[in-house]
Amino acid sequence: MNILETRELEYQYPDGTRALRGVSVALRTNNKIAFVGSNGAGKSTLFLHFIGILRPSRGEVLFRGKTLRYDKASLLSLRRSVGMVFQNPDDQLFAPTVAQDVSFGPKNLGMSEAEVEARVRRALKIAGIEELADKPPHLLSYGQKKRVAIAGVLAMEPEVLILDEPLAGLDPAGKRRFIEFLNDLAKRKTIAVATHDVDFAYEWADYVYVLHRGKVVAEGEPKEVFQEVTRANLSPPRVLEFYEALAELGLATPGIQPSNMFELVRSVASLGVRVALAEDTLKEGEAVSLEVEKGRILAKPSREGGSSRVIKTLDAGVVVSANGNIPPKGKVYLYPIENFDALAFQETLAKHEVDFVASLGSEARLLVEREGIELALEGAALERCLLKALAGYHALLLIPQSQIEETVKKIRSYLSGCAAPEIEILRDGGNEA
C-alpha cells in the first residue's frame, strides 16, 4: 500500500502563485523516490503538503489510503510516521544543544524521559554525530548541522523520511558521504528527496517524478524518465549524455541505458575493440593475444594464431579487434569491517598487493576515519572497485558483513557476460576462509 499519496493536488499561495497544478504522486513503501525539478517547480510546496503544513486549495492528500484530515490528532499521527528534513538546517535547529534539539520530537510524542533519551542516543548514532551531543548548533559546520537536523527527525522514528534538497550546500566529499548515509537509511525506511541534482537522482532513486511548473511531467524508473528531463529545464544525467554521444558515433553498444559509470564503460568495452600497447612491431592483420596489466592492455604476437587481430597501428600502440574475452587479472577483495584489525589489515594489504582501498556505507566510513585509512576510491565505491579490477588492479572494499550477500549479487549482475575479475571475501581479519 502507498503510505502517502496525493490526488490532483492544487495549491495557490496567498499572493496568487499557482505552485501546484494537479499533482498526483504516491510514495511506495521501502523505496527511494526522487522528485526532480528546477527551482520553483513546486517540490518544496508538495513536500509541505506531505506533512500537512500546507493545505491543498483543491485535491487531496491520502495517508495510508485515507483522506488526510487537518485536526490535531490526525496531523500528529501523520507527523509521527512522516518526518521532514528542511533544506536549511538553521531553520530547523532551535535548542541550545544538539542533544536537546534531537529530544524535541520524541518529547512532543509524549514519551517517557528514559525512552526519549534512548531515542536521542540512537538517532545521534545513526547520524554519526554522537560526539556533538552537547555542542550548541551555532558552533557546527553546515554539514554537521544537516546531520543534526536529520537526527532530530530520525529520533521520532518515522516510516517515511522526506528531505528537501539534502545535498544543497555540501562540498563533493560531503555529498558522497551524505549519499552513503541516505543509502544506509533507505535500507530501513522509505525515503523521498526533492532535488535538482539530476546525476544524484539518476543513480540513487528507484522511482522518479519530474516536476515542472507545478505539474508532474514525467514519472517512472530513472532510465525511463531521464531522457525527457530537458523539458523541465534540467540537464540529462552526465552518464546518459556521455553514453548517447558515444552511441551516436558508433562507439558504444546501442540500446543500453547505463545507470552509472561502470555500465557506461562496459557499453564501450563490450564492443570488442581495444587500443593496446605493443612492445614488438606488429602489422595490420596480425594475430595477437591481449594481456591486462595494471592500468593498460598489452598486445603480444600470438604464435597459435589467437582470435584477436590488429586492425590499425598507432604511434603508441595498436588498435585490436578483441574477439572473446581478455583473461582477467584484477581482483576485488571484500573485507568485512567487523573483523577489522589494524595490524592484520596492513598485512592483508601487503599480502594481496592491494592497489586501491574503498569503503561502502557509513559504518565502514566511520572505521576508515577512526583508523586513519587513506581511501583511494570515494563515492560509488563498488562500481569504482570493479572498474579498477577490470583494469587489472587489486581493489579492497571495506564493507559491513550484513551487506556482503547483497553486494556479491550486485557484482554478479554487473559482470554477467564478461570475463569477471575474481571476487574474494576475506575473513578473520584478513585470513581468507
Place this chain on the structure above:
Amino acid sequence: MHIEHVLESYAHSGRLSSVAPQLKLLLAGSALVTTVFSTSPVAPIFIFLAMSTALLLLAGIPHRVYLATLTAPASFTLPVVLLMPFFIASGEPLLTVKLFSHTFVATREGLNEALLLASRVLAGSASLFFIIFTTPTAAIFAAMRSLRIPALFVEMCMLIYRFLFVLIDEAERMLKAQKIRLGYASYRRSFDSFALLASNLFLRSYLRSEHAFAALEARGYRGNLEFSEFGRARLNLSGTLLVTTFSALLAALAYVTRNLELV
C-alpha cells in the same frame, strides 16, 4: 577562533562547570542585586574581587583571557571616572581646570558618584563573566526552568540565543554584499546602506520565523518547546547553604557600608 568558541569551551571544561547551574545563577544574581542597590562602592569592589578570584583561582580561567575580557567594561569605566566629577556641579570643589574661556570644576560628590558607578560596572561585569565562563548556555536555561522562571520567558531567551547567531550570520553576509558594491564608500551612502540592511534583516527574520515554525510543526510542536535536560548537575545542601550565606553576607556588607565614601 571566534570569541563564542572560547567562552563556550571554558564553560564546558572549566573547573566549576560541574557545579549546579542554579547555584551559580543564584550567586551571580544576588551579587548583581547587591551591586545595583549598594550606595557605597565598598560592596561592589568586594564583589568584583571575589568574582575575579573565583574565576581565576577556582575556575582556572587564564589571567590573559580574563584581563582581555575585562578591557571592554574597563575602557568604558575609565573615561567615566575621569569626566564624571566635572559634571556634578554642586559640592566641595577638588580640582579646577581652565580650558579656553571655560572653567571646569571637579567636585568631591562627583568623584564619589563616579567611583560608585565604576565599581558597579566592574562588579556587574565580573558577575556576568562568572556565569559566562563557568556555565554552558544550555545549563543556564535548564537552571532558569528549575528556578520556576515562567516557561514563556525561558523559551524566548532560548530562541533569542539560538537565532541571534543566525541573525548575525545573515547580517554579516548582507554587509559583505553591500561593501563589495561600495555601499559604505561615503558617509551618506553608509547611512542609506545601513538603513537598507536593517529593514532587510527585519523582513528576512520574519520569513525565517515562518520557516522555523513550519519545521517545529513538522516535529509535532504543540505549543511548548519541550526537550530533555541531559546530565544536569544536582543541587546539594552544602553548596546551597554556602551560596545563601554568602549572598546574605553581601547584603549585610552593602547595608553596613551604605554611608561609607571613598574620598
